[in-house]
Amino acid sequence: MSEAGHLYVPNLAVIDRVVEETWDTKTFRAVFTDERIRKDFNYHPGQFQEVSVFGVGEATFCLASSPTRAGFIEFSAKKVGAVTIALHELSEGETVGIRAPYGNWFPHEELRGKHLVFVGGGIGMAPLRSFLNFCLDRRNDYGHIDIFYGARTPGDLCYTREFDAWRNAPDTSLYLTVDRGDDRWSGKVGVVPAYVREVAPSPEGTVAITCGPPIMIKFTLPELTKLGFTDEQIITTLEMKMKCGVGKCGRCNIGSTYVCLDGPVFTYAQLRQLPPEF
Amino acid sequence: MSAVILRKSDLPAWARRLLASYRVVAPVGEGEGPVRYQPLASDGAVVLDGLRPLRAPKEHFIPQVEPLLTFQGSGKAVTIEPMAAMESATVILGVRPCDARAVTRLDDVFLGRKEADSLYEARRKATLLVGLACATPSWGCFCTSVGGSPAGTEGLDLLLTDLGDRYHVAVLSGAGRELTADPVFGSATDADAAAAEERHAAAAARMPALFDAEAVAGKVEWEAPVWMRHARRCLACGACSFLCPTCHCFDIQDEVTGEGGVRFRCWDTCQFGEFTRMGAGHNPRPTQTERLRQRVSHKFKYLVEEFGRMGCTGCGRCVEACPVNIDIRSVLREIEGGER
Numbered sequence: 001m002s003e004a005g006h007l008y009v010p011n012l013a014v015i016d017r018v019v020e021e022t023w024d025t026k027t028f029r030a031v032f033t034d035e036r037i038r039k040d041f042n043y044h045p046g047q048f049q050e051v052s053v054f055g056v057g058e059a060t061f062c063l064a065s066s067p068t069r070a071g072f073i074e075f076s077a078k079k080v081g082a083v084t085i086a087l088h089e090l091s092e093g094e095t096v097g098i099r100a101p102y103g104n105w106f107p108h109e110e111l112r113g114k115h116l117v118f119v120g121g122g123i124g125m126a127p128l129r130s131f132l133n134f135c136l137d138r139r140n141d142y143g144h145i146d147i148f149y150g151a152r153t154p155g156d157l158c159y160t161r162e163f164d165a166w167r168n169a170p171d172t173s174l175y176l177t178v179d180r181g182d183d184r185w186s187g188k189v190g191v192v193p194a195y196v197r198e199v200a201p202s203p204e205g206t207v208a209i210t211c212g213p214p215i216m217i218k219f220t221l222p223e224l225t226k227l228g229f230t231d232e233q234i235i236t237t238l239e240m241k242m243k244c245g246v247g248k249c250g251r252c253n254i255g256s257t258y259v260c261l262d263g264p265v266f267t268y269a270q271l272r273q274l275p276p277e278f
Numbered sequence: 279m280s281a282v283i284l285r286k287s288d289l290p291a292w293a294r295r296l297l298a299s300y301r302v303v304a305p306v307g308e309g310e311g312p313v314r315y316q317p318l319a320s321d322g323a324v325v326l327d328g329l330r331p332l333r334a335p336k337e338h339f340i341p342q343v344e345p346l347l348t349f350q351g352s353g354k355a356v357t358i359e360p361m362a363a364m365e366s367a368t369v370i371l372g373v374r375p376c377d378a379r380a381v382t383r384l385d386d387v388f389l390g391r392k393e394a395d396s397l398y399e400a401r402r403k404a405t406l407l408v409g410l411a412c413a414t415p416s417w418g419c420f421c422t423s424v425g426g427s428p429a430g431t432e433g434l435d436l437l438l439t440d441l442g443d444r445y446h447v448a449v450l451s452g453a454g455r456e457l458t459a460d461p462v463f464g465s466a467t468d469a470d471a472a473a474a475e476e477r478h479a480a481a482a483a484r485m486p487a488l489f490d491a492e493a494v495a496g497k498v499e500w501e502a503p504v505w506m507r508h509a510r511r512c513l514a515c516g517a518c519s520f521l522c523p524t525c526h527c528f529d530i531q532d533e534v535t536g537e538g539g540v541r542f543r544c545w546d547t548c549q550f551g552e553f554t555r556m557g558a559g560h561n562p563r564p565t566q567t568e569r570l571r572q573r574v575s576h577k578f579k580y581l582v583e584e585f586g587r588m589g590c591t592g593c594g595r596c597v598e599a600c601p602v603n604i605d606i607r608s609v610l611r612e613i614e615g616g617e618r
Contacts, residue, residue: 006396008346008530008543009360052541054349054356055534059557080557095356214560240562241554243530247391249546250527251554253572254562256580261392275500277562277572 007246010052010097011037015090016072021158022151025123026088027064027076030096042101043067045108045131046237046265049100050245051075051083053090059083060242062127062264063101068137073100076126076158102245104265106131106209106235115143117201119220121192121212122151125158127237127264128211133162136169145169146201150177150192150216154185175199193219196227203228209235221268231269238264238271238278254278280455281466281474284438284445288462293322295460296369300406303338304371305331315370326372327440329416334377334523334593335370339384339401342520343544346397346530350538363400369457372410375430375437376421376593380523381407382433386585387526406453409434411478415485418594420607422482424491426591429478439474446474488607489614491578491588497613498579500571504612509570511602512549518596518604519547524577524589527553548572574609 017029030051032038043063052058059081065074077084090096108131116135120128135142147166151157157176167174177188177195188195193216201208208224210217217236224234240252240259252259255275271278284292296302302318305325312332313325347360381402388398412419412428421427431437435454438445446466449455519525529546533539546553549569555561563569577589590606597605611617 005360005362006346007393008541009358012356012358014354052532054358054541055532055539057532057541058530078558080559084557094353095351097358239556241556243528243546246393246395248387248395248526248528249530249543250387250548251546253576253580255575256583258391277568 007248008099008244010050010058010099012095013073013098015092015094015096018090018092019161021076021160022156025076025078025158027074027158028087028090028096029065029072029074030098031072032098033095038071041073043073044101044105045134046103046105046127047101048103048245048260048264049073049075049098050102050242051087052097052099053083053086054095054097056086057083058097058099058243060245062130062237064126064129066130066133066137068134073098076123078123099245103260103263106237106265108134111207112141113143113205115145115202115204115206117146117148117196117206117208119148119192119196119208119210119212119224121149121216122156123158124212124216125149126211128209129159129162131209132166136166136172139170143171143205145172146175146199147173148175148177148192148196148199150179150195150212152179154178154182154187191219192216193223196220197223200227203230203233207233207235211237231272232267234268236266236268236271238266240264240278280449281471282447282449282458282463283466283470284447284463286443286445289324289326289445290322292460292462293318293324293371294320295462296457297322299367301366301368302371303335303368318371324371326410326438329414330374330377330412330593331372333521334380334595335373336377336380336384336523338368338370338405339381339398340388340526340528340545343542344397345540345542348538348540349532352537361397363397365400365404368401368405369408370405371408372438373407373434374412374593375409375428375432375434376412376419376426376591377523378407378409378433379426379430379591380433380593383524383581383587383589383591384526386581386587390585406435406457407433408454408457409437411437411439411474412481413440413477415481416594416598418597419485419592420488420594420597421592422485423487423489423607423610424588424590424592427478428481428485429474439477441470441473441477446470448474489611491590491610494610494614495579495582495588497616498575499613502613504609504617505571505574506567508604508609509566512566512570512604513602514549514551514566514569515601516547516549517599517601518606519549519573520545521595521599523591523593523595548576570604570609574606574613578610
């Protein structure tokens with residue numbers, strides 16, 4: 001948390017690496033300027049942050065890095081609005097503000113010993129990547145890991161440089177698919193929910209963790225249910241417009257639930273209790 | 279509860295003495311214009327009589343625009359300077375019971391929900407509220423329908439009741455007692471107390487409860503024609519929220535000035551379409567129907583679920599200010615009556 005005074009003061013951080021993931025998405029690696037914060041900063045996979053470009057504003061991003069890899073944090077930004085456009089203009093060595101970590105997280109302790117099925121689509125892979133890399137760094141804590149990841153085209157897949165590490169990790173399977181292939185794509189073509197149905201991971205001792213565009217989530221949930229996953233065995237993370245991140249600005253509520261404080265991670269069972277406004 | 283008496287002719291003298299130790303905020307008229315809560319000038323001239331001021335003293339606790347920090351520089355050489363919390367001791371005079379009660383609802387959000395907002399907390403702790411019992415409810419008022427009263431004391435340190443040439447002053451807190459440690463205050467008799475009671479009852483009698491707000495909370499439905507019926511004429515101007523003493527939502531924005539700039543927060547409202555629209559375009563509340571449902575449900579259902587008390591004190595400003603006559607009392611009556 002911030003040193004100085006109030007809830008809305010970010011810590012300064014320097015962007016020390018920018019990776020172009022796709023034509024419209026970049027991943028930024030940020031290192032806190034203050035050495036003590038750099039050393040003490042800790043978080044859980046699934047938590048989020050408010051990133052500011054001074055003079056443009058703040059926007060909300062999940063922490064895409066894993067806390068097992070200390071010294072820096074990462075976030076991926078698709079170019080969609082004022083702040084993300086400004087972020088895309090930044091070069092290495094420039095300063096941003098970061099307020100973090102906020103919100104709840106993937107229940108990594110409760111999930112120890114379980115098999116995990118990650119189902120991600122597009123930029124929705126960002127929070128899953130945090131937890132996935134966390135699990136791979138503590139490989140013995142978790143059972144079999146299936147990773148389903150899809151995007152519209154091969155050029156829309158993020159984190160491609162990590163695919164080999166994911167695929168080659170012990171007892172781990174990577175299932176990539178794209179809606180539309182291209183000349184160089186020799187992999188699967190089709191939507192994520194269909195691939196999940198085809199591979200049919202067993203729900204026995206398993207938890208599915210999903211994040212992606214609403215349309216993907218909408219069609220993935222019934223597939224998981226048909227495979228025998230209960231609502232408690234499906235975990236997702238919600239995206240909502242936020243400003244403060246700390247339960248004051250009144251923007252991210254779904255009924256009396258505040259996504260910034262009570263979420264962003266929910267089980268499907270919890271989501272079914274909420275008004276359908278997300 | 280003890281009480282004292284303040285002669286009306288002594289009010290400016292008391293206000294001037296308060297000014298020696300406090301910043302005093304009170305209803306002040308602007309010529310022919312509206313009466314608003316403003317810092318008092320040194321002459322101690324106060325407009326305590328008349329209808330409730332145009333705006334609630336909410337802006338004292340959550341300013342319409344509040345700087346959060348300044349920033350300077352670029353590249354690696356960026357520095358930021360957070361704004362310090364303002365802690366100057368303040369007395370707000372002439373607070374209507376509905377507005378004082380509303381401050382306790384702001385407390386729920388800004389002092390509660392995990393972490394306190396220290397900027398708000400500093401102002402709140404340094405501020406005393408001196409209320410004035412409402413003698414003449416305005417046409418939009420409905421405090422008695424939401425568990426309040428024209429002489430309610432919730433959130434107040436003192437409550438003044440107009441007895442003609444003098445005020446009956448109910449002392450409601452230790453801090454309030456200290457404010458009355460002044461030679462202008464005399465002792466109140468049983469007859470004064472009875473007269474104050476009579477005034478309170480007369481004001482309440484002018485405002486019979488229109489609905490049972492607690493019953494409404496249990497009847498708020500997600501899918502109901504009542505939302506669209508009222509929302510279809512909404513202009514999304516946000517007047518209801520900005521004048522509301524409990525609406526607290528804000529936006530955070532940066533403003534650039536030369537080499538640096540300022541980050542500030544400013545009032546915002548769930549009635550604006552952009553409020554929940556995400557960067558990539560998805561908006562969970564795409565039309566005014568969802569936005570009206572949010573505003574009403576938030577006040578009468580969600581906050582009850584969260585804090586056990588509703589986020590409306592019946593001040594009636596939203597009713598009176600709405601340019602298209604959306605009347606939240608009608609919305610609530612229809613919900614209560616099962617009219618959907």
